Amino acid sequence: MTKKLYPERTFLRKIEKIGVAIEGAVNRFAKSDFNPFYHLGTLTIFMLIVLIATGTYLTIIYRPGADVAYATVEKISSTWYGSLIRSVHRYASDAMIILIILHLVRMFIGDRFWGQRWLAWTSGWIMLAMTWLAGTFGYWMVWDQRAQWMTEFMMQNIAGSSGLTYISTDLASRTFSNFVIILFLHVFVPIITFFFINIHSLHLSRARWWTPRWAALQALVGLIVLSLFKPAMSYAPADLSAMVGSVPIDSFYLALLPLADTWGNVIFWGLAILTAGSLFLLPWLAPGRDAGPAIVTDPKCTGCVLCYNECPYDAIRMVERDDDSGYPKLAVINPKLCTACGICVGxxxxxxxxxxxxxxxxxxxxxxxxxxxxELKDGNPVTVMFTNQRTHTLGGLPEKLGVGGAESRVGVTSWDGSDAKIVTAMLPSIGAVNIDWVKTLQSEGARDIVLLSHPYRDSPNREDSHWILNRLHLRPALVTKGLHWLEATPNDPKPVEKFLDELHTEEFQKNKPAPSLPRIKDHNRLIPSLVGGLVGTVLLLGLFALALPLDIPAGMSAAEESALRIAVDAKGKVDVANIPEGVVLPEGADPEKIFGGAHFPMSIRVVIDGETVFDEVFKPSGVGGNGRISALEFLQVESGAHFVEVFIKDDTNEFRNVFSDEVEFDKGQVWALVYNEKTDTFELR
Structure with a gap:
């Protein structure tokens, strides 16, 4: 069965056309060589380097702890260079999220997430999650009101003793270990990301790690401009005894938390896990179909290693031959790594x-x-044009060329009603053109040969433009006036039509320009024009500046009221002691202390001004029900004086009153009632 050379999923192709159109618009001003959209992966690595470099300075000065963290961050911002480094660090973290997402979207709409690309796809999502995690920790380390808002979210949504630390009377010493752990993770996770970058490129030959110098400079200029325009600022220091009003939060890192608060933990985390899991498993949930894998006809193979050298996905190995062919090596293709790019065929x-x-x-x-x-027999001048099916699928070929689909990959048509004919061949990629075809066509009378390529770096197969150019540069005798190299955005037929119109004019045929081919491009040595450099810088600045309008306000739902926290961390009373069978304890021995046992649950009832506002039962932790009882609840209370009563039941007896007093709630104030197991009372803090 003949398969499509380029996957034709209608929905993805429609979206890809939009993406390619945006890239094409940039190409008109900045030229494709200097289009940042073609360097999203390496720009992401550059952002990571910027984060590590600026983070090193920040970490040297930063001191963990609820009592000193805020002051050290303010010390950093007190100097112009400290403020600049902190701001560049903040915007580089946002830029990294933006670039990773754009890179993933570009791979998705280009159908480059399945088959051998599964490893790059899944590792990309892991790196996105790691970047999000490290950035979220970074905002918490400042210990300002934004960090307090995050802490409040954790205390209200994560049950158990994990949040009880933050209502201790000795907050600094009790939370110091938390600060140290988060600082360690904030520093360690980006370093681990480098390891995943290596995994990300395992299935690639000659993976590109470093962004071109001009792109790195443009990105750095964009970060500095943003940092000077709106420096990263801290808000008021965290104060857990007061409600947090409205504070801007970074949507790239913290916008998910308000959704969890609005939808509830079960719905939010259920949808989050389902969505993330589906995207992560997409290579297996929605695999595509291509014309691969490549197959080697063993008797023909001479072991020349050309295919091995050119394969962009490390899918070919040269093995020793054990037959009588006379050739020492045989090319063997790993079908699991082959993407059917056709470069080896060419x-x-x-x-x-x-x-x-x-x-x-x-x-x-x-x-x-x-x-x-x-056509030559009929006396018609003939132009042969080689292109790829992606260009055809995205609408980059003029309709009058008459190229068909999978069943008809070669079309012949007259150009504008003239006697001149164009034979158009549609290949898996432009890299599938065999260099000897050019020689044969020239010798057999083709007037012109056109190699229609997408922009050099806009390749679904990474290196196809590179290798056909490399083959031609190694055979300069084939580069005649009749050979033409044309790069065009895959969805735009106008440049192709314009070129073919000019090619078929009498004046052009009489005065053909000297043959020339683009050089094999080393983007580190390319220097953009003033306009191209400015366009690229403005584009990256615009992408990074998305961090500004997406700083959305958020705050605690009861910021205009007051609140009461109910905190319990108790051993509880034993219901049944776990005394082993046959064991007799001495008189006066406490079986609970010796053997432990299943504990009673604890019921807590809160009554304010005679009205029950809270009534819940908390079970002991542990499989056997013999662990501690932990509870941390947040109750909204109207400002003013209220008579508060707390009742508990932790045995077979009735509820008993463990707190009863009038409490004055100032606007925005947060009181905490903390259970003291020794005195069997709740203490107001």
Whole structure:
């Protein structure tokens, strides 16, 4: 069965056309060589380097602890260079999230998430989660009102003793270990991200790690401009005895928390896990189909290693031959790593490789030669154009070229009613063009040969433009006036039509320009024009500036009222002691202290001004019901004086009153009632 050379999922292709159109708009001003959208992956790595560099300075000065954290952060911001470094650190963290998401979206709409690309896809999501986690910790470390808002969320939504630390009378010493752990994670997680970057590129040959110098400079300028325009600022210091009013939160890191508060933990985390899990497992939930894998015809293979050298996905290995072919090596393709890009098909000088799904370079070229001979026999000048199915699928070819789909990959048409004919061959990629085809077509009378490529870095197969250019540069005798290299955005047929119109003019044919090919491009050595550099810088600045309007206000739901916390961390009373069978204890021995046992649950009832506002039962932790009883509840209370009573029941007896007093609630004040197991009372703090 003949398969599509490029996946044709209608929905994804429609979205991809939009993405390609945006990239094409940038190309008109900045040229494709300097389009930041083609360097999202390496720009992400650059942001990570910026974060580690600026974070090193911040970590040296920062001191953990509820009593000193805020002061040390303010000390950093008190100098112009400290403020700049802190601000660059903040905006680089947002930029990294933006770049990772854009990179993932670009891979998704380009159908580059399944097959051998599953490892890059899943590791990308892991790196996004790690970046989000590290950035969230960073906001908490400042210990201002934004950090307090995060702490309040944790205390209200994470049950048990984990939040009880923050209502201790000795907050600084009780929470110091928390600060140290979070500081460690904030520093350690980005370092681990480098390890995942290595995993991310395991299935790639010649993975690009470093962003071009010009792109790094543009990104750095964007970060500095944002930092000077709106420096990162702390809010008022955290005060857990007062409600948090409205504070701006970074949507890239903290916007999920208000949703959890609004929807509830079960719905929010259920949807979050379902969505994240579906995206993570997408390579297996929605696999695509291509024309691969590549197949080697063993008797033809000469072991020349050209396919091995050019494969962009490390899918080819050269093994020792054990037959009588006379050649020492044989190319073997790993089908699990092959993406059916066709580059190996174009590299093979003896046509020993084809794609299992129905593409054969030898057969396709045979059709092209047949069409050429027929048209030349009729006395028509012929232009042969090689392109790729992605360009055709996205609408980048003029309709009058008459190229079909999977079943008809070669089309012949007249151009604007003239006698001149164009034979268009649609390949898996432009890298699938065999260099000997050019020589053969030139010798058999083709007037012009056009190699239509997408922009150099806009490749679904990474290096296809690179390798066809490399082959031509190694065979300069083939680069004649009749050979033309054309780069065009895959969804825009206008440049192609304009070029073909010019190509078929009498003036052009009489005065063909000297042959020239683009150089093999080292983007570190390219220097953008003033306009191109400015466009790229403004584009990155605009992307990074999304952090400004997305600083949305958030606060505690009862910020205009007051609140009462109910905190319990108790051993509880034993219901049944776990005395082993046959054991007799001495008189006066406490079986609970010796053997432990299942504890009674604790019922807590809060009555304010004679009205029951809270009545819950808290069970002991542990599989056997013999663990501690922990509770941390948050109750909204109107400002003013209220008579508060607390009753508990932790045995077979009735409820007993453990607190009864009038409490004055000032506007925005938070009181805590903490259970003291020794005195069997609640203490007001």
């Amino acid at each position: 590299s093979c000088p003896v046509d020993a490789i084809h794609l299992k799904g129905g593409y054969s370079g030898e057969q396709t070229f045979g059709v092209v030669k047949g069409a050429l001979k027929r």
